[in-house]
Structures are given as structure tokens and as C-alpha cells.
Amino acid sequence: MNSVHVENSNQPGIAVIMTDAIAFHQNGQLLEAIDAYQQVLALDPVNFEAIHSVGRAAHQMGQWSLAEDFLRAALSLRQDSIEVLNDLGLALLSQGKLAQSLDYLLCVMERSPDSPEAIFNVATIYYDLGNLDKAMQYCIKAISLQSNFLPAHLRIGMIHYKLDDLHRAQESFAKAYLIDPDNTDTLNLLAMHKIAQGRPDEALPYVTQVLSQHPEHEFANGLMRDITHNLHDRASTKEAYYNAGMIDLAEAIARDELAKNNSVENHNFLLKCYLASNKHSAHDYFEESRTWSKQHAHEELLPHPGEFKNDRNPDRRLRVGIVGDYFFNVIGIHTLYPFFVLYDHQQIELYCYNFGPDEDEIRPLVDHYRDINGRSDAEFCDLVRKDAIDIMLDINGRIRTPNYFEALLKQPAPIQVNWYNLPCTVGVKAYNYAITDDYCVRPEEEDVYVENIFRMPTGTICAWALGEPPAVPPPPFESNGYITFGCFGDFFKVNEEVLTTWAELLKRVPHSRLYLKSNNLRLVAERERVSDFFKRHGIESNRLLLEGMSQYNQMKKSYEWIDIGLDTFPYSSGSTTINALWQGVPVIAIEGNDWRGRSTAAVLAGCGLERFIAQDVTEYIDMAVSLAKDTAQLIELRANLAKHLTTSPQWQFEKFTRNFESRLRLIWQHWLQHSE
Structure with a gap:
């Protein structure tokens, strides 16, 4: 009775304060609005409009927990209020309370079946829950009610983007742009898509438009950094020609630079040109690599096999090293990791020398993991000798940079094998074996190899593990x-x-x-x-x-x-x-x-x-x-x-692994027979 008495006795005052509160709220003066609503509640603690409005204002300010408290209080007063159910669902969504939010927003949608906003809010919950099929279903339903409903077009674009379908994402973002070409979200998502597609120049106008209105926009500034990084070619002139397939021009510059500085780096680039050129053969590549090696590889200083003190038991467990920088790249993950899982630890003691991104998943798979990032060539050689490696597998080879080629020229391991990246000769005697396959390298072509050739059967030097075959649509x-x-x-x-x-x-x-x-x-x-x-x-x-x-x-x-x-x-x-x-x-x-x-x-x-x-x-x-x-x-x-x-x-990864292990054993036994 007292609250009713207070409300009735102060009704004119409450109305004035509420009018001021609403005006503050509409003008975006949220703190002032909340203060005014609180004044109303001091006079009338169960004033539904004030309680509901404080919840809305708190949500707008990002005070989601406070918003939830007030909105629940408002709902206790009017349990059938669609507005409160919707606002409470959104407040819970903002806090990541997805299951609770879904209950309220589904209720709103059921009571407002013709509201694209209500349907879209449900789509948002399913999107955040990771149920993209449901999210897509409700977005399409919202658009069926209002064809130019912008949020649904953007969300459909993001669903396609999240599914890695850039082409269908582009269609949705383009529709959104036709609806509102000035919308910040639309512009940012179009720019993000163009960057992902590999056309950063086309992203630039969209981001520029956003930043002209919102210079401090964090997402847009991040996009601009990506655009700036990708727009310009930081390659040297010879690298730019090479990357463009203009190999003759790249080779001409490479020869000029090599004449001025006959470094390993310059010569390796020339060999890259030989491999890509339709004017050079495998024999040309061999001759060029051997000419350089005879002059600069100091092959006369290579250690004699007798200098290595490795235990010469032909059947013992082998210490095998593998050196490279792309264990973490996509190809490495699908081809090397399965081998690490399957190799026989009783036959091979595997040392991984990684100078690429550190990869924690490798550590438990191999017997020894060495992060050699930043180590000098001399330090790497000392480490290999200390580990007493029998067979060193170089997966980068001579051409792919960066590499430890100059360190391996000193032959820190008795057996050094060119494997995995390129099945061509390295061209220097420090590499005494190559593992190729029985399709790419024919017996009559072994004269363009310095190395002793050991072939993997059935035309493969590695095997792939990509999981189950993908579900793909019909041809386009x-x-x-x-x-x-x-x-x-x-x-x-x-x-x-x-x-x-x-x-x-x-x-x-x-x-x-x-x-x-x-x-x-x-x-x-x-x-x-x-x-x-x-x-x-x-x-x-x-x-x-x-x-x-x-x-x-x-x-x-x-x-x-x-x-x-x-x-x-x-x-x-x-x-x-x-x-x-x-x-x-x-x-x-x-x-x-x-x-x-x-x-x-x-x-x-x-x-x-x-x-x-x-x-x-x-x-x-x-x-x-x-x-x-x-x-x-x-x-x-x-x-x-x-x-x-x-x-x-x-x-056939299991078969590949067993075949590969047998090749390593054969290489070891071959070396023992010819190393005295």
C-alpha cells in the first residue's frame, strides 16, 4: 500500500523526471538518463518503464551484467513483454550466455514470426554456437520477410567466409553493399574479403572510406596494415622477374650479380632460374652446380669417412637427423607429421632440427627436438657432431631458402641425404645420397646426380594424410x-x-x-x-x-x-x-x-x-x-x-613409412661397405 501511495502522491513529479530521462536517453546521454531513471525508482521502486529503461541503457553502455539484473526485474513485473524478453536475450548474448539467450530469443521469435529482427537474433545465437546451418536457415528466413535486411546479408557472407567459401561470401557482401554502400560493417567485411581473396588493391577504397569517417577504427586500421603489407612488392628486381615467370630476365641479372659476388646465395638463385627455365635441362643444372662446387665448395676439405667415430654395426638403431624450417607449414603437417607418428623408434632414433616456427606438436613425436633458430653454421655443425648423427636428411635442400646449406657443405654427419623438397642433385659431394622415386628419376638419368640414388617405389617421395575425402559440390x-x-x-x-x-x-x-x-x-x-x-x-x-x-x-x-x-x-x-x-x-x-x-x-x-x-x-x-x-x-x-x-x-602412409625406413637402412649399409 505504501508504494502505491508514494506513486500516487508523486505522479506529477515522476512524469516530469521520466520525460527528462527519456530525452537524455534519446540524445545518447546514458549516464544522465540512468541517473534520472534512478530518481524515478527512488519514488516508485516498481516502476516498470524505469526499470526496463535502466536495463536498456546499461546494455548500451556495455554494462551487461547490470543490464541483465534490471531486465530480469522488469520481466518479473511483466512476463509477457516481448520487448523485455528480447532485451534480456540480447544482454545474455552480450555476456556469452548463449543457451540462456537462445531460450528468450526463440520465445520472442515465436511471438513475432513476421519480424526479421527477431529471426535474425536467433540466427546470431546459432552463429555464435557454431551451428552455421541453423544460422544460415534463419538468415534466409529473415531475408524472405525483408529482402534488403542488411544484417542478414552480412551474416550470410560471414557464414560463407567462416566456411572458407570466398566466392559465395563475395556474393553476399556485394548484395549488402548495394543495400547500404556507406555502412561501416559492410565496407570492412568487403575489404577483409578482398584481402583474403588476394586482391588487396581492391580492399583499399573500402578501408579508406571507413577511416575517413572513423580514423581510430581498430578493425579498419588492422585491415589497412594488411593492405599496406600486401600491396607492394618488396622483392628485388631479379626476384620480381623470377616470381612472375620471366626467368630469362631474372637469370640475366643473376649472372651479373654472380660475376660481382660469387656467393652461395647468388649461385643458388641462378640454379633456381635453371630449374624454372625452359631453356635449360637437368644436365645443364648438373654442370652449373658442379662447376661452382669444384671452385667454391672446398670438397677437398670434406672429412674422410674414417674420421667419423659412429658405431658401424649395420643392424643397430640408427641416429637420423632431419633439418628444415617448414615442419609447421601445410605440406609438412600433412606429410611429415604422419611419418613422425609411425616411424619405428626401435630402429630409428630421430632428431628434429627445426629452424622454422617452433612447433610443440613435434616434440612428443620425435626422440629429440632441437630448436636451432639463430644458431650459426658452426654451432649447428657442433650440435650435429655432438648428437653423433648417422644420417642427416635435409628437407630444404639447396634451393629453398633459408637453409643450412653452408653448414652442410662441411658435412657434419657421415651421411647426408637430399630428400623431400626437390629430387634433383644438390651438386656437391657433401651430399652423398639422394632419396627420389622410381618415376621421376629414371636409371639412365643418374649421371646428372652427384649423389648415390636410392628410390622409393611407386612414384612417391612422401605420402599425404589429409583425412577423409572432402564432400565437394558438382563441377561448376x-x-x-x-x-x-x-x-x-x-x-x-x-x-x-x-x-x-x-x-x-x-x-x-x-x-x-x-x-x-x-x-x-x-x-x-x-x-x-x-x-x-x-x-x-x-x-x-x-x-x-x-x-x-x-x-x-x-x-x-x-x-x-x-x-x-x-x-x-x-x-x-x-x-x-x-x-x-x-x-x-x-x-x-x-x-x-x-x-x-x-x-x-x-x-x-x-x-x-x-x-x-x-x-x-x-x-x-x-x-x-x-x-x-x-x-x-x-x-x-x-x-x-x-x-x-x-x-x-x-x-599409403604406413607402407611409405616402412619403405622409407628400409631405404635409410640400405643407405647406412651401403655407406658402411664403401666408407673404408
Whole structure:
């Protein structure tokens, strides 16, 4: 009775204070509004509007726990209030109390079935819970009620983005932009998408627009840093030419620099040019590497085998070292980690010398883990000798930098093996063995190797563990009405002959498209150069999709937009081919004249796809044209190729591990026989 008496006796005063409180609230003066609402509550402790309004204002200020308390109090007064149920659900959502929030917001949606806002709030909860299917379902429902409902379009874009589907994310963000081209969230998400897609120049205008209005916007400033990092090419002139596939120009500069400074680094770059050039053969590469080694590798100073004090029991447990910097990169994770899990610890004592990102997952898998980041060549050599390594496996090799090549030139281990990265010769006698495969390196080609060759059977120098075959949609030609060819390989392999061949292929297949994705294409000047090349060959830019690289899972998802993969030549792909096949994309390749042209062919042969291995450019084009016409085969390949791949040698990890262990044992025994 007293509260009723107070309310009645002070009703005119309460009305005035509430009017002021509402005015403060509407003007964004939240502290003043809350103070005024509290004055009302001092006079009328159960005033529903004041309690509800304090909860709303507290939520707006980020005082979510306080907001929850007041909103629960308001709900106790009016349990049927949709507004309070909605506000309480949002306050709980802000605190991460997702299950509680969902209960309230579902109740709101049931009472307001025609409200896109209510439906979208439920979608938000499911999105935060990780139930993206449900979130998508409710976003679509909200849009069916209001086609230009911006938050739902943005959320659908984010769902696709979270699923690594950049193409469908782009469609949703573009729709949002048409609805409100000035919305900050829309602009930021468009910019984020363009950066992820590998076209940072197209992200710049969106971020610039946001920062012109909100200079301190944290997310936009982070995007601007990413754009700035990716927009400019920090490579030297020779590296820029090399990365663009303009190998002759890169080689000319490399020779000039080598004449001035005959360093290991300069010579290694020249050898990179030899490998990528269609003017040099494997024999040329061998001769160049040997000429340099005889002059600069000091092979006469290599230790005599008798200087190594390793126990010479042919059957004992072997101390095997493995040195490299990309255990943590995607290829290493899928090929090296499974070997670390499966190798026989009774036969091999494995030492991992990692100079890349530190990787805690390796430590429990190997017998000894050595972080050698920052160690000098001399310190590394001393460590290897102290560990008494029998066989050192170099997975970086001579060409991939950084490396410990100069340290390994001193041969700190009695047996040094070139394995994993490139199955070519290192060209120096400090490497006395190479592990290759029985497809890429033929017996008659061993004269271009310094090393003793030991081959892995069945055309693979490593095996892949990618889990269960992915669920992939039908080939894109079914929905877009044209064939899309594609290649996501490094652009240093895309020389002028390759581009000319692809242009001819596009002419032969009317309305077809070419999708290229490579780090080099993040640069607008490079995309323009490639577009101009195709235009000179009669192919307009609207038939090209050119992007820089994306994160691994986003890149894999992008294969859904390719019908037929195209390999490069004379330098073929390795992991690029594996990823394409795994996503259900068949790849056309040319079997090269030496190991560098056979990587893709080895994979294709291993999984029974020899019909896609051409002998020359003419047959390469004919095969691609024929496959483009055979839509039934494209549909079958898309559905079954990954499953088929799991039966190939590249997927038999247990067998690979046992074979690899046997090769290491054979190498050790061979060395013992020839080391006296």
C-alpha cells in the first residue's frame, strides 16, 4: 500500500523526471538518463518503464551484467513483454550466455514470426554456437520477410567466409553493399574479403572510406596494415622477374650479380632460374652446380669417412637427423607429421632440427627436438657432431631458402641425404645420397646426380594424410554454363610458353574461363601484365579470374570453381596437383624430359590417371579440350576422384613409412661397405 501511495502522491513529479530521462536517453546521454531513471525508482521502486529503461541503457553502455539484473526485474513485473524478453536475450548474448539467450530469443521469435529482427537474433545465437546451418536457415528466413535486411546479408557472407567459401561470401557482401554502400560493417567485411581473396588493391577504397569517417577504427586500421603489407612488392628486381615467370630476365641479372659476388646465395638463385627455365635441362643444372662446387665448395676439405667415430654395426638403431624450417607449414603437417607418428623408434632414433616456427606438436613425436633458430653454421655443425648423427636428411635442400646449406657443405654427419623438397642433385659431394622415386628419376638419368640414388617405389617421395575425402559440390560448369580451367601453382613456373598454351586452349573451348591463383597475382601490376598478355592473344579479361594466394583452407575451397586443372611445364607442380585432385579436380599434365617435369605425372600415374598425361603441348591441349567436352566424365571425377586417390601410393602412409625406413637402412649399409 505504501508504494502505491508514494506513486500516487508523486505522479506529477515522476512524469516530469521520466520525460527528462527519456530525452537524455534519446540524445545518447546514458549516464544522465540512468541517473534520472534512478530518481524515478527512488519514488516508485516498481516502476516498470524505469526499470526496463535502466536495463536498456546499461546494455548500451556495455554494462551487461547490470543490464541483465534490471531486465530480469522488469520481466518479473511483466512476463509477457516481448520487448523485455528480447532485451534480456540480447544482454545474455552480450555476456556469452548463449543457451540462456537462445531460450528468450526463440520465445520472442515465436511471438513475432513476421519480424526479421527477431529471426535474425536467433540466427546470431546459432552463429555464435557454431551451428552455421541453423544460422544460415534463419538468415534466409529473415531475408524472405525483408529482402534488403542488411544484417542478414552480412551474416550470410560471414557464414560463407567462416566456411572458407570466398566466392559465395563475395556474393553476399556485394548484395549488402548495394543495400547500404556507406555502412561501416559492410565496407570492412568487403575489404577483409578482398584481402583474403588476394586482391588487396581492391580492399583499399573500402578501408579508406571507413577511416575517413572513423580514423581510430581498430578493425579498419588492422585491415589497412594488411593492405599496406600486401600491396607492394618488396622483392628485388631479379626476384620480381623470377616470381612472375620471366626467368630469362631474372637469370640475366643473376649472372651479373654472380660475376660481382660469387656467393652461395647468388649461385643458388641462378640454379633456381635453371630449374624454372625452359631453356635449360637437368644436365645443364648438373654442370652449373658442379662447376661452382669444384671452385667454391672446398670438397677437398670434406672429412674422410674414417674420421667419423659412429658405431658401424649395420643392424643397430640408427641416429637420423632431419633439418628444415617448414615442419609447421601445410605440406609438412600433412606429410611429415604422419611419418613422425609411425616411424619405428626401435630402429630409428630421430632428431628434429627445426629452424622454422617452433612447433610443440613435434616434440612428443620425435626422440629429440632441437630448436636451432639463430644458431650459426658452426654451432649447428657442433650440435650435429655432438648428437653423433648417422644420417642427416635435409628437407630444404639447396634451393629453398633459408637453409643450412653452408653448414652442410662441411658435412657434419657421415651421411647426408637430399630428400623431400626437390629430387634433383644438390651438386656437391657433401651430399652423398639422394632419396627420389622410381618415376621421376629414371636409371639412365643418374649421371646428372652427384649423389648415390636410392628410390622409393611407386612414384612417391612422401605420402599425404589429409583425412577423409572432402564432400565437394558438382563441377561448376553445371551451374554457370561454361568450363573453367585453373592453376593455383607458383607463378615462377608460368612462363610465356605456358601462357600461350593456355590462351590457345581458351580459344579452342568457347566461352571457357581461366582461374589463376598465385601469390604474385596479389599485385595489380602483375594481374594487368597477365591480362594484357592474354588480350594480345585474343582472350578478353572477362574470361580470366586472377587472384593472389589465400589461406590454405580458403584455397582448397576455391577449387570448387574449377572444372579442369592445368599443370605447368617444364616445371610441374607437386602439392598443387595433390590439392586439386583431392578436391575432385582432374589435372592435365605433360610428362617432362627430366624429374622437374614429372611430379604431376607421377601422381597421376600413381592413381591410375595416365590418360591425363600428355607427351607434348599439342597433346596437352587436345586432352584438355576433349575432357572439357566430356561432361559426364567431369561429373564422375568430381564425385569420386578423392576416394580413388586414397588408394594411390601417395596415400599409403604406413607402407611409405616402412619403405622409407628400409631405404635409410640400405643407405647406412651401403655407406658402411664403401666408407673404408
